[in-house]
Amino acid sequence: MDMDQAAVFLAGSILTALGFVVVAIGIVVINNIIARFWRPVRIFTEDSWKGLGSNAGFAEPQESLLDKKKD
Numbered sequence: 426m427d428m429d430q431a432a433v434f435l436a437g438s439i440l441t442a443l444g445f446v447v448v449a450i451g452i453v454v455i456n457n458i459i460a461r462f463w464r465p466v467r468i469f470t471e472d473s474w475k476g477l478g479s480n481a482g483f484a485e486p487q488e489s490l491l492d493k494k495k496d
Contacts, residue, residue: 426434
């Protein structure tokens with residue numbers, strides 16, 4: 426690798442990193458502009474299961490399908 430190739434590689438790496446930074450900043454700005462139109466997304470938290478129905482919840486150790494069929 427000679428000096429010309431190294432300079433092109435360095436410049437390309439810097440410009441690629443700056444491009445990713447600009448895209449990330451753009452995503453954050455757009456998100457902040459339109460964030461008031463939706464609720465925050467919560468994944469794998471206890472309150473995220475409330476939207477699936479009133480009977481959705483975590484299974485307790487004593488609960489099973491056989492116990493529910495007997496009732």
